[in-house]
Amino acid sequence: xxxxxxxxxxxxFVLGDYGSxxxxxxxxxxxxxxxxxFSCCGNPSRGKNLEVxxxxxxxxxxxxxxxxxxxxxxxxxxxxxxxxGVYWYExxxxxxxxxxRILAQEGLFYTPPSRDPGSHSPVIRHLxxxxxxxxxxxxxxxxxxxxxxxVKTALQQGCHALRPYGVTGFDNPFAPKxxxxxxxxxxxxxxxxxxxTSCCGNPIAEDHKELSLKILRHKVEDAAREGAAYICTxxxxxxxxxxxxxxxxxxxxxxxxxxxxxxxxxxxxxxxLGKMGG
Amino acid sequence: MIFxxxxxxxxxxxxxxxxxxxxxxxxxxxxxxxxxxxxAKKIFNFTATGFLFNTLFQIKLFKAGKLRWLVHGLVISGFxxxxxxxxxxxxxxxxxxxxxxxxxxxxxxxxxAGVGVGLGCILFLVRRMNRARNIRETGDKGGLxxxxxxxxxxxxxxxxxxxxxxxxxxxxxxxxxMVEEYSGLDEAGGLNELRAYWARNYHLVLKEAIPFASAxxxxxxxxxxxYCLDCxxxxxxxxxxxxxxxxxxxxxxxxxxxxxxxxxxxFHYGAGLLLLAFLPFSRMFHLVAVPVTSAWxxxxxxxxxxxxxxxxxxxxTACTNCGFCSQVCAVYPxxxxxxxxxxxxxxxxxxxxxxxxxxxxxxxAVARLxxxxxxxTRCGRCGDICPSGIDLVRLWTAADHLMESxxxxxxxxxxxxxxxxxxxxxxxxPQVPGTGSSPGLADRVAAFEHCVQCxxxxxxxxxxxxxxNQNDLGPHQIMNLLRLGRKQMAAGSRMVWxxxxxxxxxxxxxxxxxxxxxxxxxxxxxxxTAEQIKVSQLTNQGxxx
Numbered sequence: 001x002x003x004x005x006x007x008x009x010x011x012x013f014v015l016g017d018y019g020s021x022x023x024x025x026x027x028x029x030x031x032x033x034x035x036x037x038f039s040c041c042g043n044p045s046r047g048k049n050l051e052v053x054x055x056x057x058x059x060x061x062x063x064x065x066x067x068x069x070x071x072x073x074x075x076x077x078x079x080x081x082x083x084x085g086v087y088w089y090e091x092x093x094x095x096x097x098x099x100x101r102i103l104a105q106e107g108l109f110y111t112p113p114s115r116d117p118g119s120h121s122p123v124i125r126h127l128x129x130x131x132x133x134x135x136x137x138x139x140x141x142x143x144x145x146x147x148x149x150x151v152k153t154a155l156q157q158g159c160h161a162l163r164p165y166g167v168t169g170f171d172n173p174f175a176p177k178x179x180x181x182x183x184x185x186x187x188x189x190x191x192x193x194x195x196x197t198s199c200c201g202n203p204i205a206e207d208h209k210e211l212s213l214k215i216l217r218h219k220v221e222d223a224a225r226e227g228a229a230y231i232c233t234x235x236x237x238x239x240x241x242x243x244x245x246x247x248x249x250x251x252x253x254x255x256x257x258x259x260x261x262x263x264x265x266x267x268x269x270x271x272x273l274g275k276m277g278g
Numbered sequence: 279m280i281f282x283x284x285x286x287x288x289x290x291x292x293x294x295x296x297x298x299x300x301x302x303x304x305x306x307x308x309x310x311x312x313x314x315x316x317x318a319k320k321i322f323n324f325t326a327t328g329f330l331f332n333t334l335f336q337i338k339l340f341k342a343g344k345l346r347w348l349v350h351g352l353v354i355s356g357f358x359x360x361x362x363x364x365x366x367x368x369x370x371x372x373x374x375x376x377x378x379x380x381x382x383x384x385x386x387x388x389x390x391a392g393v394g395v396g397l398g399c400i401l402f403l404v405r406r407m408n409r410a411r412n413i414r415e416t417g418d419k420g421g422l423x424x425x426x427x428x429x430x431x432x433x434x435x436x437x438x439x440x441x442x443x444x445x446x447x448x449x450x451x452x453x454x455x456m457v458e459e460y461s462g463l464d465e466a467g468g469l470n471e472l473r474a475y476w477a478r479n480y481h482l483v484l485k486e487a488i489p490f491a492s493a494x495x496x497x498x499x500x501x502x503x504x505y506c507l508d509c510x511x512x513x514x515x516x517x518x519x520x521x522x523x524x525x526x527x528x529x530x531x532x533x534x535x536x537x538x539x540x541x542x543x544x545f546h547y548g549a550g551l552l553l554l555a556f557l558p559f560s561r562m563f564h565l566v567a568v569p570v571t572s573a574w575x576x577x578x579x580x581x582x583x584x585x586x587x588x589x590x591x592x593x594x595t596a597c598t599n600c601g602f603c604s605q606v607c608a609v610y611p612x613x614x615x616x617x618x619x620x621x622x623x624x625x626x627x628x629x630x631x632x633x634x635x636x637x638x639x640x641x642x643a644v645a646r647l648x649x650x651x652x653x654x655t656r657c658g659r660c661g662d663i664c665p666s667g668i669d670l671v672r673l674w675t676a677a678d679h680l681m682e683s684x685x686x687x688x689x690x691x692x693x694x695x696x697x698x699x700x701x702x703x704x705x706x707x708p709q710v711p712g713t714g715s716s717p718g719l720a721d722r723v724a725a726f727e728h729c730v731q732c733x734x735x736x737x738x739x740x741x742x743x744x745x746x747n748q749n750d751l752g753p754h755q756i757m758n759l760l761r762l763g764r765k766q767m768a769a770g771s772r773m774v775w776x777x778x779x780x781x782x783x784x785x786x787x788x789x790x791x792x793x794x795x796x797x798x799x800x801x802x803x804x805x806x807t808a809e810q811i812k813v814s815q816l817t818n819q820g821x822x823x
Contacts, residue, residue: 009608013658013671014579040608040655046779047801048653049616050718056611102614163781164794173785199740199780207690208776214744215778245580 001134004069004122005033006060008078009040010236018239021262021276022074022127028269029135029143033072036063041073043081043160050088055099057085062108064122072125074262076235079126080160080168086112086124087167126161127262128234129170132178140185144268147187154228155179155190156219156242156258157197158235173197183232183261186268193226195219200233202241216241217250224254234261281547288551295558296566300591302635329573332667338572339665342602349401356394357432364388365550378509386515389440393518396436399429409601428553428562435549442546444522445539447513448483448530452539461505471498472505479512481523483530564666567596572667579656582675589676594631596666599624603660603670612653620650623660623670630677638684641816645809648681652688686816689808690775696811701770718799719792720765726796728789729757735783735793741776749773753783753793756800769804773797 005026011019026033042056061082064071073079089096090112103110113121125133131140157176165173176197180190201215223231231251233239241247242258251258266276331337340347362370363377363384371377378384406426446452453476463469475498476482513520526533533539557563570592603623604610613621620626620643629647638644654674661670678688687695719725736742736752751759751773759768768774774797783793 009655009657012662013656037606038608039611040657042611044655045609045612045653047777047798048805049612049802050799052612052615052653055615056609059611098615159778159780159782163785164792165785198782199778201740201778203778203780204741204776207688208745211741211745211748211776215740218744 001031002034002069003031003072003125003130003134004036004038004064004067006038006041006071006073006075006078006082008073008075008236009044010075010240014240015236015243017277018074018236018260018262021260021266024271024275025262025266025269028266028271029140031135034067034069036067036069038063041075041078041081042085043077046081046084051095051098053081054085054088054092054095055102057082058089058099058110059103059108061085061122061124062103062110065110065120066108068120070123070125072127072130074127074234074236076126076158076161077237079124079170082124083168083170090114126170126234128161128178128182131182131265137181137185140182140265144185144187145270146268148264148268150187150189151230152191152226152228153183153188153230153232154193154223154226154256155183155196156200156231156233156235156238158233158238159197159199161235162197179232179234179261183264186264188230188232188264191226191228193223193228195222200238200241202237205241205244212241213246213250216247220250220254220256224256228256231256231258232261232264233258284547284551288555291555292558295555299558299563299595302591324573325575326573328575328667329569332572333569336665338663338667342663342665346405346600349398352394353398353402353432356391356398359387359391360395364391380510382511382515385511385513385519386517389516389518392436392439395432399433399436402426402429428556428560431549431553431556435546435553438542438546438549440518440522442539442542443516443519444526445533445542447481447516447520447523448527449534449539450482450484450531451534451537453482457505461501463501463505468497468501471495472501474498475502480510481513481520481527483527483534485531485535561598563595564598567592568666571596571669574667574669576661576669577672582672589630589634589673589680593668593670593673594627594634596668597624597627597631598666599628600665602663602665606659606663608655608657608659609653612650618646618650618653620646621653622650626650626677627668627670627673630673630680633677633680633684638681638686638816641813644681644686644816645813647677648686648688648812649809651677651681686812689805692808692812693770693775693804694772696770696808698767698770700811701807702766719796720760720768720799720803726757726760726791729754729761729791730789731758732788734786734788738782738786740780740782741773741778745772745776749776753797756797757791757793760796765800765803766807769800769807774800774804777801 005023007019007022023033038060040056041060042053045052045056061071071082073082089099089110100110111121131137157179161168161170162173162176170176171178174197183190195218198219199215200219201212203212205212220231231242233242239258239260242251247258263276267273336347336350339350364379367377367379379388403426453473457463457469457472463472471494473482473484475495477484477487478495513523523530553562557565601624604625607613607621607623609621613619620629626647629643632639633644633647651674656671656674658671661668661672664670681687693701731754733752733754735757736754739753742749742752749772751768751771753773756768756771756773759765759771777794777797779794779798781794784791784795787793
């Protein structure tokens with residue numbers, strides 16, 4: 001199986017171990033990740049210039065369409081933005097016309113799925129939905145050779161994939177099930193906690209660091225109260241938020257560690273830790 | 279004697295140039311008080327392999343572009359050969375007694391190196407021309423001649439070298455000089471025979487042609503062997519110069535009479551000196567800077583924060599404007615939409631360099647730089663590919679820091695630090711590139727008129743929940759401001775700038791209002807306003823002075 005791998009901007013420079021965990025897991029599952037010359041997904045420009053953010057997303061999709069590949073990203077912000085790009089591209093005609101004109105200059109071309117059901121419009125997948133829909137939970141279960149002990153684990157869902165559901169269509173935005181199903185096959189025990197679907201605080205880490213850390217601290221304390229030993233993430237930005245210098249102090253104080261899902265799955269599949277270390 | 283004086287003069291200019299270059303970054307720009315890391319630590323944080331491989335073999339350029347590596351290699355290998363063996367032959371011939379510039383192998387090598395350098399420089403120019411055409415389509419005003427002075431200097435150096443050698447081959451006065459100096463032959467001693475021999479075998483052009491049939495070549499050959507052959511073999515291995523000599527033979531006498539070879543000699547020498555004197559001021563300075571930047575270890579996201587104050591001269595001057603960085607830039611699409619060239623790394627570094635020296639010299643340019651640098655996602659691809667080994671991510675962080683310390687904050691800080699009186703007054707300035715606008719949700723009453731002020735959005739908002747003391751308005755109050763027609767005021771609220779974009783409000787709104795989308799739209803308007811305020815404040819400051 002081949003899929004266009006969209007790592008996003010942050011993985012290579014900031015979160016190399018997350019990237020290598022995704023890559024080794026995919027290699028183990030027999031998926032070949034194709035690296036295309038993707039640009040930024042457009043999420044950082046969302047609050048500055050809508051047209052830029054939509055164009056960035058559509059340009060990436062058009063590039064994947066050119067190679068006839070679907071897109072898989074391990075980042076929920078990238079996933080959400082690619083979906084948002086399609087939404088705004090379909091909703092706003094003025095944006096669409098300008099974007100088509102610029103794409104055509106580069107020999108790129110994009111058709112949204114709604115306009116052409118049989119088209120080669122690439123399917124946008126997050127790592128989790130890719131594992132669930134394209135690999136399948138039964139196949140994953142067969143491959144698991146070293147399950148974890150049933151330790152209490154709190155899930156960090158990641159906002160941009162869940163909401164707005166009308167745009168992302170990822171999972172139930174109030175009671176998400178996909179992540180839970182995928183974590184449970186690794187042997188960990190997923191707990192219900194109140195802040196599962198709330199924001200990790202990363203989007204304002206630069207503009208208002210104090211607030212960002214306060215949100216994080218409340219989340220971690222809440223998870224600790226529920227008795228969780230791990231917080232499991234499946235998003236680059238969430239993981240960055242939990243791995244920041246100050247965040248590590250907060251986690252240590254509450255005796256919780258934040259682990260990314262591909263890392264957990266990788267250990268279950270028998271991949272040596274060193275290979276996923278980045 | 280006069281050579282020495284000139285050479286020392288140029289060396290002094292070179293040294294002054296170096297000092298000038300190092301001083302060109304204003305003191306204020308070099309360090310910042312916050313988190314400053316001592317120089318020493320930075321200097322010793324170096325990698326010997328990076329230094330060696332990137333300086334000697336340009337491995338990063340090889341990885342980035344094979345063809346350009348080849349052309350660049352052609353120029354530097356040829357140039358280093360010419361510099362060591364030819365230009366500094368006074369010094370090197372002391373070490374190698376068998377070196378003679380006039381014997382075959384060295385003539386051949388000199389020509390070969392010259393061809394390499396010349397060809398490489400012409401290819402440089404062709405590429406520049408192509409790129410100038412490409413960039414002009416996207417609105418660049420910078421022409422072909424920007425940064426090409428050194429290339430033209432090298433070309434004239436090589437060209438004059440070839441011409442000089444060609445002229446010396448055919449020049450009779452030069453022949454006479456040499457004969458007088460090294461043999462003292464006269465007409466009776468066989469000078470004419472030697473002349474005839476040289477005219478036939480060495481491409482010498484004589485004023486009065488000697489009929490070959492009557493000449494005594496055997497005598498000429500013997501004399502040549504005795505006096506000349508140790509230093510002068512047949513010039514044919516100098517394939518370019520002897521070809522040129524063949525071309526100018528018809529006017530050879532005339533050229534020789536006016537001693538054009540002397541003029542060319544001075545021209546050649548002068549071009550070399552000019553190149554040396556010009557080096558610290560031109561892009562050629564990367565000769566000095568690239569070994570330094572290659573030797574420093576790249577910063578990682580962990581130590582980036584500690585080093586963010588460091589803006590040093592080598593990183594800024596090692597840039598050769600090759601443009602590889604902009605080809606891989608993750609936010610290139612931003613440039614395609616906004617047309618703000620200061621998003622592109624190879625443009626940005628030039629502006630940062632100017633700003634480091636002159637401060638906030640031009641409000642518009644700084645605003646474009648700030649906007650472009652804020653668009654940057656710090657993905658690190660530019661620094662990975664940079665053939666000069668510049669740690670570009672550190673440079674962008676340092677540039678942000680410099681702008682903040684010079685009083686040009688990011689838009690969020692500006693927006694929240696501006697009083698509502700100033701914030702809400704209309705700004706007549708034209709829009710700064712980097713922020714587009716078209717009517718959106720906040721301009722359409724239908725998008726928010728159904729708000730019933732139920733406060734579900736505000737209750738769901740994590741910013742409101744965690745930031746009770748500082749946050750000013752909840753999302754439902756923003757909607758109310760819109761209904762009151764106070765869009766501009768809403769765009770300056772803390773809620774809009776601190777929104778996490780978690781979409782909890784929008785998902786829960788019972789009236790189906792796109793609350794988060796509206797907040798983001800307001801922030802986009804806030805970005806435009808903040809930039810206009812910054813530019814107008816800076817312009818007013820300038821006119822006050």
